Amino acid sequence: MANGMLERISGPADVKALSRARLHDLCRDIRATLLEYGHAHGGHIGSNLGMVEATVALHRVFDSPHDRIVFDVSHQSYVHKMLTGRAGAYLDPARFDEVTGFTNPAESEHDQFTLGHTGTSISLACGLAKTRDMALAASGGADDAGIGDVIAVIGDGSLSSGVAFEGLNNAAEQGDNLIIVLNDNEMSIAGDFGGMYGPLARLRASNGTAQPNLFNAFGLDYRYVAQGNDVDALVAAFEEVKGIGHPVVVHIHTLKGAGFAPGASRGGATDHAGVAVPPTDTGVAATGNVSHAEPWKSDHCDLPDAVPHEGQCEASHWQTPDRALGRPDDPRKHYGKLAMAALERRFPHEPGLVVVSPATPGSNGITHEFRERAGSHYVDCGITESHAVAFASGIARAGGTPVVATTASFFQRAYDQFFQEMSLNRSHVTVLDFLGGLSGSDNTHSGAYDVAMFANIPGVTMLAPTSTRDYLDALAWSTAPAGTPGRSDGPVVIRVPGQSILDRERALRRELSPEEVLRGSEGAGVRPAWDPAGMLSYRTDRAGSGVAVIALGNTHPLGERVVKALSAAADGRSPIDATLIDPRQCTTLDTAALESLRDGHRLVVTLEDGQLEGGWGEKVTAYYANRRTAGADGGMRVINVGADKEFTDRVPLADLDERYGLTVEAVVRRIHEALGE
Known part of the structure; x- marks a missing residue:
């Protein structure tokens, strides 16, 4: 494959050591490598072709991994990977599968997150910057938690995600160093759709001066780079914001698929930076896996000195605080x-x-x-x-x-x-x-x-x-x-x-x-x-025999009452000395505890105050059933008690407990029926 300079780049320090002229040579080699790699292997090529100069400029100016670069979606991170010691995975066909199509911290310290969905780079960058700023404040400026500048790279398509707007809103509030690089290539996976793209187009047409400016409206500083595929212009822009003490958006106008000209053999038209212009929009094998974040939020509210009616949560009807009325907290x-x-x-x-x-x-x-x-x-x-x-x-x-x-x-x-x-x-x-x-x-x-x-x-x-x-x-x-x-x-x-x-x-x-x-x-x-x-193991509060009651979380007091009721002789039935178990967690099964119940127990009862279908108790049932299928001595009956899969609306909790059989009488009755008594 084409290589030249790229095969001699082992990390960002090699990019910093190049002369200005050689930066242009490096960009050409990277673009040629992307085209050959895309032809042979496929991948997110169009987005990476447009980001060649920007990525080279980022590593020329900033000091990764001390400076943290977070790529949104991260399918435009191939160039970043080439410049951080992984160029061989794009140059040698035998090594093509050494790296993933997205950033991955397991591959390199230069990758901050494993990312494949859209819109979250700004929020993640806010978190990185928050920890840095807390460490600096605590140490009087002596400790930055190993973090310098924080840079979020996000495309104009990803910017339409609701979570991206949430991130912009909070970045402005957070303050201190945070650099948001908006890669505006006028495209998403397909076209861009939404009301914000008109103002973005006017910013491009006015060299960044048009109003309204979406980013200024959020309270963010703003810079525009029209020549987004000109490595010199980008280096200058990034040097200007390096070490900046407040959040800033650097809006760069790039060309998706820059350098791909089918049938032109690199002799086709060129854009303002001398980069070959594709006649189509996506370049080679431009595929992606992008999900869109949820829509904007509803109008719940919270007042610091008021509390809602029971069951209304953060609704708009308020009462006097419990503490003022002498009532205990909920x-x-x-x-x-x-x-x-x-x-x-x-x-x-x-x-x-x-x-x-x-x-x-x-x-x-x-x-x-x-x-x-x-x-x-x-x-x-x-x-x-x-x-x-x-x-x-x-x-x-x-x-x-x-x-x-x-x-x-x-x-x-x-x-x-x-x-x-x-x-x-x-x-x-x-x-x-x-x-x-x-x-x-x-x-x-x-x-x-x-x-x-x-x-x-x-x-x-x-x-x-x-x-x-x-x-x-x-x-x-x-x-x-x-x-x-x-x-x-x-x-x-x-x-x-x-x-x-x-x-x-x-x-x-x-x-x-x-x-x-x-x-x-x-x-x-x-x-x-x-x-x-012990945090993740079941806890047996009382040894018994015959029946094991495993009561999750809020149902544990019910389990205590059920065990007490079973131990009392009533209605002509013999008492049952049952075992009460607190599972403490509901993500894994304590199989040792479940196996131990086979000795002296005929029935396991699970209690949970949530939806049974897809819930926790079914996992216990499935465990014993699968052990039987696998040839083990199943022999354990299981009863699951919990809620139906339904929406309920302002039904008193006591009525829901009655509906779902989460009462002492109902559980005890089911146990005796299962035991044939």
Whole structure:
């Protein structure tokens, strides 16, 4: 294959060592290599041809990996890979499959994330910059967490994603160094569609001076480079913004597929930079895998000194705060305050510990007073759940410790970011899942589907604590600083305990106040005294025989009452000494515990206050069924108790429990029927 200069580029330092004239030679060699590679192998060639000069200029000016470059979608990162030690994978046909078509940290320290979906580079860059700025502030400017300039590279097509707008909005608010390079080639995978493309066209036509300017409207600085395929112009533009102390958009006008001229043998027309112009739009084998983010958000609101009616969440009807009426906090506020108090104690010593709330903080116990004290350790990013999760993943990539907290039903809006930015990248993110499970809420705010959603994402650990101690221990485990022995591996979702658990703790007078946690009381869970192995294993609270009741999360108090009822002789039935098990988490099965139940148990009952279909209990049923199919001694009957797959609208929780058989009487009756008694 054509090579020349490129085969002598082993890293960005080699690009910096070239003369200005040789930069042009390098761009020509890269373009020739892309064309030959695309012809022989295929790939995202059109987008990369348009980014040749910009990528060379980025590595000429900035100092990767200390300066962090985040490519949106990242199918335009082939040139970046060539310049960061992977040119051989494009020059030698025998090595074509050594690299993926997207950035991948497993390949190189110069790749920040594994990315294949669109719109999140700005949010990820915000997270990287946030951790850098926190480290600098904590050290008085001496420690930048190993991060210099942060650069997000995003195309005009990707900019139409809702999460990209969320990122722009938060970048402007965040301040300090953040460089957004907008690669405007007037195209997406196909054409560009939407109201913002008219203003972009007017910016191009006016050399960046037209109004309205979308980016200025967000509060961002703005620079325009008309010659987006002129490496000299790009180097000058990037040198001008290197080290800049505020967010800036560098809008570059490029040509997608630049250099591809079918039938012209490189002798066809040229553009303003002397680059061959393609007569068509996409170049060679320009394929892609791009998903579009969700649409804009609804009009929920949050007032710091008011709380909503039960079940209305962040709706527009408000009552006097519970504290003013002398009423105890609901579980969201109570357990939210406990979590914030536990984290707040650590803020002075952990500059990277950040609480992120996509709006509605007060409903989840993130009080106005806490926010004031937390300062930069707290970020309200507005009603932008997608941005919040991608932003947190950026914080985690930079070595910070993010905690994202909001309502279960709102997290549905960030499902793509949970898969791509958080889970695929093994981001050390903690998610506090409020109002998970059954509730009397309206049909738009039900959390009955949270287990089915979170617990089936690869790499996610979802915990369902059944007490304050377990809850705070889970938080300590999931947010343990890097280097802590036995800390969680990857993202963790903590299902915040609900009313049944809070009622039990209040009845037993085990309730712990946020003030006690903040002061460092010796009470439950204020020290990270967790056992990493035990965190993910089932816990048997009482040994018995005959029946095993495995009660997940909020159903554990019900499980306790069921076991007690079974042990009492009633209606002429013999007592049953049952085993009660707290599974503690719902993403994996403790197979050792399940196998141990074969000794002395005829029936396993699973309880969960969420949707059965796709939920947790079915996994237990499938485990025993598959063991039977595999030739093992199945012999274990399983009953799953939980919710139907349906929307419910303001049905009182007690009525839902009756409907789904989540009462002591209903569960005990099913057990006796299954045992033939």
